[in-house]
Amino acid sequence: MSLVETNSWTGIREELLRRIHEREWQPGEQIPHEADLAEEFGCARTTVNRALRDLAESGLVIRKRRAGTRVALNPPQKATLTIPVIREEVEALGRSYRHSLVFRELRPLPPMLHGAFQVALSDNVLFLKTVHFADDRPFAYEERHINLDAAPEARDMAFDTISANEWLVHNAPYSHGDLSLFAVNATDELAAVLDTVAGGALFALERITWTGDLPITHVRLVYAPGYRLRSDI
Amino acid sequence: MSLVETNSWTGIREELLRRIHEREWQPGEQIPHEADLAEEFGCARTTVNRALRDLAESGLVIRKRRAGTRVALNPPQKATLTIPVIREEVEALGRSYRHSLVFRELRPLPPMLHGAFQVALSDNVLFLKTVHFADDRPFAYEERHINLDAAPEARDMAFDTISANEWLVHNAPYSHGDLSLFAVNATDELAAVLDTVAGGALFALERITWTGDLPITHVRLVYAPGYRLRSDI
DNA sequence: CACATTAATATGTGCATGCATATAATCTTT
DNA sequence: AAAGATTATATGCATGCACATATTAATGTG
Numbered sequence: 001m002s003l004v005e006t007n008s009w010t011g012i013r014e015e016l017l018r019r020i021h022e023r024e025w026q027p028g029e030q031i032p033h034e035a036d037l038a039e040e041f042g043c044a045r046t047t048v049n050r051a052l053r054d055l056a057e058s059g060l061v062i063r064k065r066r067a068g069t070r071v072a073l074n075p076p077q078k079a080t081l082t083i084p085v086i087r088e089e090v091e092a093l094g095r096s097y098r099h100s101l102v103f104r105e106l107r108p109l110p111p112m113l114h115g116a117f118q119v120a121l122s123d124n125v126l127f128l129k130t131v132h133f134a135d136d137r138p139f140a141y142e143e144r145h146i147n148l149d150a151a152p153e154a155r156d157m158a159f160d161t162i163s164a165n166e167w168l169v170h171n172a173p174y175s176h177g178d179l180s181l182f183a184v185n186a187t188d189e190l191a192a193v194l195d196t197v198a199g200g201a202l203f204a205l206e207r208i209t210w211t212g213d214l215p216i217t218h219v220r221l222v223y224a225p226g227y228r229l230r231s232d233i
Numbered sequence: 234m235s236l237v238e239t240n241s242w243t244g245i246r247e248e249l250l251r252r253i254h255e256r257e258w259q260p261g262e263q264i265p266h267e268a269d270l271a272e273e274f275g276c277a278r279t280t281v282n283r284a285l286r287d288l289a290e291s292g293l294v295i296r297k298r299r300a301g302t303r304v305a306l307n308p309p310q311k312a313t314l315t316i317p318v319i320r321e322e323v324e325a326l327g328r329s330y331r332h333s334l335v336f337r338e339l340r341p342l343p344p345m346l347h348g349a350f351q352v353a354l355s356d357n358v359l360f361l362k363t364v365h366f367a368d369d370r371p372f373a374y375e376e377r378h379i380n381l382d383a384a385p386e387a388r389d390m391a392f393d394t395i396s397a398n399e400w401l402v403h404n405a406p407y408s409h410g411d412l413s414l415f416a417v418n419a420t421d422e423l424a425a426v427l428d429t430v431a432g433g434a435l436f437a438l439e440r441i442t443w444t445g446d447l448p449i450t451h452v453r454l455v456y457a458p459g460y461r462l463r464s465d466i
Numbered sequence: 467c468a469c470a471t472t473a474a475t476a477t478g479t480g481c482a483t484g485c486a487t488a489t490a491a492t493c494t495t496t
Numbered sequence: 497a498a499a500g501a502t503t504a505t506a507t508g509c510a511t512g513c514a515c516a517t518a519t520t521a522a523t524g525t526g
Contacts, residue, residue, distance in 0.1 A: 007510075021408055021444060033476055044511045049477075065477045066519040075402060077317060079412050081464075083310040169307060170260055173253070177466040179312050182459075183416035183434040201416040201434035207466075211254065231314075233410040233440075240480075266506055277481045282507075298507045299489040472523070479516070486509070493502070 007043045009050035015041075016051060020060060020071055030070045031061070079233040083179070083205070085166055086132045086140055086221075095134040099163050102193070103129035106148075106155075113145060116178075116208055117215040126154055128164055131193050138194045140223045150216040165219070172216050174209035181205045181229070184222060194224045203227045240276040242283035248274075249284060253293060253304055263303045264294070312466040316412070316438070318399055319365045319373055319454075328367040332396050335426070336362035339381075339388075346378060349411075349441055350448040359387055361397055364426050371427045373460075376453045383449040398452070405449050407442035414438045414462070417455060427457045436460045 016037075019025050031037075034052065038045040052069055055061045059076030063069045090097040109117065109125045126146040132139045144164055146154045151172040159167065184190075184204045191198040204222040208215060249270075252258045264270075267285065271278040285302055288294045292309030296302045323330040342350065342358045359379040365372045377397055379387045384405040392400065417423075417437045424431040437455040441448060 009509075017408070021406055023406075027403060027406075035476085044513095045477095046512085047510060049479095050509085052477090063477065064519075065517065066475055066521095068476060073403075074318065074321075075406050077315060077402075079314045079316060081312045081314050083312060085307055085310065088307070173256075173260075173308055175250075175254060178463070179466050180461045180463045181414055181436065182461040183436040185418075185432070185434040199418070199432055201418040203414070203416040209466075228413045228415040230411070230413045233412050233442075242479075268506085278507095279482085280480060282509095283479085285507090296507065297489075298487065299491090299505055301506060468526090470523105470525080472521100474521075475519090477516100477518085480514085482513095483511085484509105485511105486507100488507085489505090491502100491504080493500105495500075496498090 007041065007047065009047050009054070012037075012041055012043065012048060013051040013054055016055060017060070020055075025071050027071050027075070028073045030068050033068055077233075079231045081229065081231045083207075083229075085169065086142075087163065087166065090132070090134040090139055093134065096136075097132070097134060098136075099130055099132045101128060101130050101159050103127070104159070109145065113218055116218060117147070124148055128159060130159070130163060132163075138224050140221050140227075141190060141193050142219060142221050144217060144219040146217045147215050150211060150214045164217075168217055172211065174216050175211050177207055177209035179205060179207045186225075190222055194222070196225050200225050203229065205229075240274065240280065242280050242287070245270075245274055245276065245281060246284040246287055249288060250293070253288075258304050260304050260308070261306045263301050266301050310466075312464045314462065314464045316440070316462075318402065319375075320396065320399065323365070323367040323372055326367065329369075330365070330367060331369075332363055332365045334361060334363050334392050336360070337392070342378065346451055349451060350380070357381055361392060363392070363396060365396075371457050373454050373456045374423060374426050375455075378451045380448050380450065383444060383447045397450075401450055406444065407449050408444045410440055410442035412438060412440045419458075423455055427455070429458050433458050436462065438462075 025031050032040070034045045034048045037048045041048065052061065052063065056063045059078055060072055061069050062072050084092070087097045105127050106124045107127050126148055128142070128144045128146070130142040130144070132142065142165070146164065146168070148155055151168065153171065154164075154167070157167060182204055184202050186194065186196055186198050186200045186202050188198050190202065191200070194202070202222050202225060204220065206218070206220045208218045210216060258264050265273070267278045267281045270281045274281065285294065285296065289296045292311055293305055294302050295305050317325070320330045338360045339357045340360050359381055361375070361377045361379070363375040363377070365375065375398070379397065379401070381388055384401065386404065387397075387400070390400060415437055417435050419427065419429055419431050419433045419435050421431050423435065424433070427435070435455050435458060437453065439451070439453045441451045443449060
């Protein structure tokens with residue numbers, strides 16, 4: 001019998017969470033169905049449904065029609081990362097942001113990206129190298145390819161006042177993308193722009209974004225030494 | 234006037250998405266309120282609410298009571314990462330998994346973790362070093378502290394057949410945690426266990442998990458060279 | 467007995483309604 | 497005119513109900 005008296009869906013979720021965490025309901029075990037829980041908590045089935053839906057979303061329970069709801073065997077090792085716009089990230093640290101475009105060229109899509117973009121592309125792609133600064137110290141180095149088929153106006157943009165990153169966010173929103181995180185050793189070039197020593201381990205990410213099946217941009221970001229990407233789970 | 238005839242909340246979400254992607258509704262712009270949309274789509278406000286709530290969750294719109302709903306200025310750079318149990322990750326690659334416990338000791342909590350764990354802890358903490366293999370090649374190196382107050386049974390576990398990682402997942406589920414991703418240079422010790430060269434850039438992560446405010450475990454994972462953590466966005 | 471058909475059931479979703487709550491806008495009061 | 501109280505309004509949430517849908521279990525049929 002239940003001691004809770006909350007009839008809010010969050011309250012019910014907390015109580016269900018408690019039972020799972022304290023192992024009253026073991027992993028893999030089937031839990032009472034919505035109607036029974038609704039009766040126990042003295043609320044509508046809709047409210048229980050809301051709570052269970054939320055738990056299912058975060059991966060803690062597995063729900064199947066007719067089969068019922070059971071506690072997940074392998075609780076989620078999911079983490080929602082927020083990859084911030086660099087300017088915002090820097091400013092959130094209380095430091096002043098600026099960026100500098102160090103290279104800009106129209107060029108054919110490099111063969112290395114043919115596979116990643118997965119479509120035949122027009123010859124010209126805008127290639128940019130940018131350094132992002134926090135308080136005048138290098139914060140991250142960015143290499144970016146922009147598909148001019150997807151964002152033709154980019155051809156005439158200087159990207160000196162507004163960064164390509166932000167411009168694209170506002171002018172060529174993507175529907176989906178692909179992200180990968182990894183580590184690289186600082187090459188001489190990287191060491192020079194990031195004001196560090198060659199060989200140092202640097203945190204890096206690559207992201208490709210599409211709108212529909214039209215690729216928009218490929219970006220590779222390499223952060224200055226010591227950078228950590230954090231997240232609550 | 235609307236051409237859509239779906240009255241399912243997903244259908245409405247798709248139509249709203251379309252308007253955002255095709256910039257009918259500009260970033261920052263306020264969109265019609267729930268009641269109006271409900272009328273337009275010929276459905277109940279609840280249904281529009283469901284669709285909008287979903288869009289808000291994924292960060293595409295910002296909702297405030299009384300102020301209404303507007304298209305997010307900085308669309309989400311959110312990514313849901315799945316940090317897999319290493320065995321599953323290796324097996325998903327079609328390779329055979331094994332692990333080897335190379336060090337095990339009861340010791341006081343190292344000062345470095347006092348701050349992270351944020352509570353006074355009993356003297357003894359179980360410290361483990363584990364190497365994870367894929368097809369007999371080192372895949373990742375793990376250093377872990379387990380709070381024996383949170384998981385007392387761990388004291389008598391050998392962690393040779395089942396890894397601490399998996400054991401904890403099933404026996405000391407956490408309620409929340411903290412994850413950070415970064416890059417490290419391979420030290421001599423790391424290079425030796427991961428069968429690589431010293432100095433190489435390695436992808437690493439640290440995770441601390443709690444149940445309530447009781448810390449369970451701290452783990453630091455360093456992956457073999459070339460590792461990438463991927464995610465769809 | 468194997469296989470197709472049907473029924474039962476748990477979750478999923480939609481609707482109408484009412485009230486709760488945060489907050490922008492407006493109306494006091496000093 | 498500034499500060500504080502009030503009101504209006506958009507979203508947030510709970511409810512009771514009905515029906516949809518997926519899936520298991522039971523049943524029928526050759």
